[in-house]
Amino acid sequence: MPSSPLEPLELPGSGDWLTWVAEHGEGQLAEAAREVALVKSGPTDADTVLATWNRAETAIANAEAAHLWAEVHPDAAVRDRADELSQQVQKFVTELGQDRDLFAVFDGLSADGLDDGAVRVLEHTLRDFRRAGVDRDDATRDRLRELSEQGVKLSQDFGRNIRDDVRSIRVAPERLAGLPDDYRAAHPAGDDGLVAITTDYPDLVPFMTFASDGEARHELALTQNNVAWPANDQVLQDLLAVRRETASLLGYDSWPDLDTEVKMIGTGQAIADFIERISSASAERAAQDKGVLLARKQVDQPGADEVEVFEFRHYGELVRREQYDVDGQVVRTYFPFEQVRQGLLDVTGRLFGLEWTPVGRDEAGTWHDEVASYDVGLDGVRIGRIHLDLHPREGKFKHAAQFDLVKGVAGHQLPEGVLVCNFNRGLMEHDEVVTLFHEFGHLVHHVLGGQGEWLRFSGVATEWDFVEAPSQMLEEWAWDADVLATFARNAAGETIPVDLVAAMRRADQFGKGIYAAHQMSYAARSYYFHAGPNDDLTAFGDELQRRYSVFPPLEGAHMHCAFGHLDGYSSGYYTYMWSLVIAKDLFSAFDVDDMFAADVAGRYRDRVLGMGGRKDAADLVADFLGRPYSFDSWTAWLAE
Template sequence: MRKCMKPSSFFLPVTTASVATLLMLMLNQAAAQDAQRPLIPLLKAEDIPTLCDSTLTTLRKRVSALEKLSPAHAKDSKKVLTEWNDLQIAFEDLQGPVDILNNVSPDAKVRSTTEACLIDLNKLSTELFQNEKLYARFKAIQPVDPVEKKLRQDILYSFDDTGVSLAPEKRARMKAILDKLNELSQEFARNIRDNNQKLTFTPAEVQGMPEAYLARAKRDDKGNYLLGFDYPDYKPFMESADNSDARRRYQIAFANHGTPKNLPILKEAMDLRHEMATLFDLPSYADLVTRRRMVKNPQTVDKFLTEVQTAVTQLEIKEIEELRVFKSETLKTPLAETRLDRWDSEYWQQKIKQSRYKVDQEALRKYFPTDAAVPWILSVSSTLYGVEFKRVEVPVWHPDVQYYDVIDSSSKKRIAGIYLDLFPREGKYGHAAAWATRGVSTLAHRTPVSTLVTNFDRNGLNSDELETLVHEFGHVLHGVLSNTKYVTQAGTNVELDFVEAPSQMYEEWARRKESLTLLAGFCKSPCPTIDDALLQRLTAAHNYGRGIRYARQLLYAGYDMAIHNDKADQEQPLAVWQKMEGATPLGYVPGTEFPGQFGHLMGGYAAGYYGYMWSEVLALDMLSRYNGKLMNPEVGHLYRKDILSRGAEKPAGEMVSSFLGREPNSKAFFDEISGQRLH
């Protein structure tokens, strides 16, 4: 997922005395030549309120100045769009650092104060897009080229969707709803992020876990293991722990680690979103948001999800029955008395993969040491896209964090910066994501910065985690290789149902011989090389469980649409989930409250989770352009030019068609589900 931002020159930790100076540097960034390296400032909790308030005041002054443009300039598209670009940069210069520190700062006080600042920034954003005078400015201008035309249209959409054209009382209600939704989103994320609960497991309950896992796990004074909700703790346990009751207990706790507080928050958000749609005389929130995406309406989403359901239903049933039979044979229990529970699925899938394909995810960590995997994906990206990554020592928020300059290989100029925050710690965002911390603007001589946040095992990655690294780095590249004129068109500011496509396409580089065999060259001490036999087994193991995997994505997408349809105000989120998960072959697990930790629903993907599979349609189709030669820099450079560099300057469908030389289609996606796609 992307986070889905920015300062100037070399920022040191901020002191109270330097706040005013920092503020001026940040607000002047858009007008200054970006000759020095832009870094994320290491803000202190006590300085953030002052910085936030001062910036908001200055931003409001900029808005006022844009309102009062002289008649000679008011219809000048270049003047109006340049002033807007400068305003958005000033806004982003505060939002970017505050947003990333809210998710990664080791200081709980920083996380708290940045949260309050983000809420205030979002309130200002709503005010901005309800400003009738500014709306009139953009309606009056005449774009001079296709980039300006699309930018103007996107800006007008933002004004319209925020309610600028509604009657005054409806507009006021719209603002109240948006402000409240922003507060609820922050609260929902905080309840998950700050849950530091540890589950206690006896030595008997962790039988089957790798020695390296147990060696790094925390223990109490009785020798029991203390495990939390970070993925390096949870996922390997669900795949390897032999004790079924322990897996059940862990899965229920994990599913509930945002509740009980988050279910009422989600319900309130559902009701507010439904009310928002009624303000526009639309039947549902899904109708409201999909009209700006590739699909255009919920009916297209429903049709697509029905096609996926047709493709996966019988395959999921077949795979679950295979797992049940395998469990019966392994445990020597009568088949009629053997059942497969949800907490069994990952465990027995791994057992089948070990038995059939000799693939042990934990054993793969020696093939993919973490300190080799990172320089490897940097090198692969360098070859494909004509860039270099230079490690630079800069001030960072935690000693684990790395920073790299991105250098264009042809011009030898620094074009961007990247932060890598790879390992778990208390209070940090618990999944994997890329933040577009600072967007590019060639008009303002502004270079981008992206931040990669993961929670990997320090010693090595399994194949799934390697795929995650490559996926999220795809988002990073989308940000730092963007080369747009205007900051609001930078990088991942594309339609939501396209934003995952570049990352999903890049996942293939984590599965193919020509890229994977390069990884061993980055090991500090000799590590085994992926040979043809192992690669074939890895491919077979990856393909196994497609039905279960896509059916789960289908459930998530279907649930998301169900709680944002025209009956959403009459539904309870847990009841809908119980009904929908209960209708699946593995059924609903009593006592679980999964929607309370389904962060996508409050983090920008509401009525948009279908976009993961919709994007994959485009990702797998774009992959065909490489014609099986993934390390071909000629195609890589074309992809950089047609997709990555353009950001949102063109509609996603047009960019994909330009890259492919034809209209996109879904054949490769459905071949992937059926196992017929050629790798």
């Protein structure tokens, strides 16, 4: 990794964010326009053109960071202005993709004498022009521009409706029976004598796991599955229509065919085939898992003949407690949030040779006082900066994701990434710890992959159906007893017992068949919603759930309205399971008895994470494993 004297982006902190966001975004767009003009009118040798284009793409990416502020800034006016900027950026990008004069410059370049990176940039750029419709007639290109603008606005509406629609139920205090003491203490009754339980994750997850009151869990599940209903039903229909028409105008049979052309999987039909393959492989195991859940439910409700989708967490917890001797309420006492966050930094620092140096809010200039910032060092040199925004608040993104703030370009700008989650400020469930490790994997990938020359391949810039694999692999470190012993301690200072971790690992084997099957029900929604029109998305989604999940649909629910991945992942939600297949194969190279072995960790860091998108994902995996990836490790995992 090259040394870097570069400085992080200067954020306004307690200053005027509204002005800063506007000036930064518009300034970067103006810079991009200047560089594009140079491409069209300046020197015509390939090296100069590509270097100038790299500067243009860098400025565009900097302007695209407006999307982050739309999701996290506490000021609604800043969020709205950021949405407007995102629309401007996408309009600019769409116009560039259809600029025939600009395309002619690239189409006329010779790859002779270019290094591999420059050749890859040229190839990808020409491919992008074609996918944008540069070779279509004027009327088609005009319509494609209209569709792009509509799509951006619809995507923003879809996400905003989810983000702003926090719902709640109100229950009597006695209906919190079964929940941990700290949860009940944090949820006092209001003036009406009732307790509010919201659909935000820190409220939702413990309630669905531990609450003894089945009717209350049902009520909260239905409330959560109707977030953004009915508004997002029509928004999603309109968005799907925009995508179908876009694909048709570009000459593709379907949106999934357009979308998968640049992914590892290759074709839309391959998604359908993958869904069937995973469904078939997991069917027997899923049925066995559900049988165990049903038997446990029948202890409480003799004669019960079905387990509902919202009961999986609760009865799964009871099975783990009673049959595997794992009590989630005991487990969580070993995971206070502050300890987990520091433990994560220590673990990843040791694993990848990274140094995390805290940066105060005044210096970092962040948007909220709960955001924790760190400079990232390697071999004593700062190579990036990260920001951890990990707790819920009004108007903030409701799920868990890594957002780019700055994409790294060697000699030009440091990579900066933001981790946006919604965790409890107190004790964490172990599955939340696993989620934090997972999402932090994206952040590490962004920084380590942001040390190259080309913006196009900076950070998490591989094919989109590979990006989850490195993060899913990092989850393994959240299950290792020796790793957990470095930070998992209860209030008495006692380290999590080795035998408890072993029991947790055994218990984790339970339910994986259900998990795989239910993931395919999500993947099927994602794919088939995009593969063709459907008048009733609720009914069609319910049909797909009956086909692929072991759980029946939740009557009265409209989960697609709150399923945010239908926007960002569009037809590609299969990515999570596709990446898990690869993640299990990647992990097979590590020694489970020495999770910090420097040789394999360093090779993985440099050959996979540090490469960003400079090679195709399949080649990155082969470079690391010494062979092509296979399903073998995933199949063995499912059978454990």
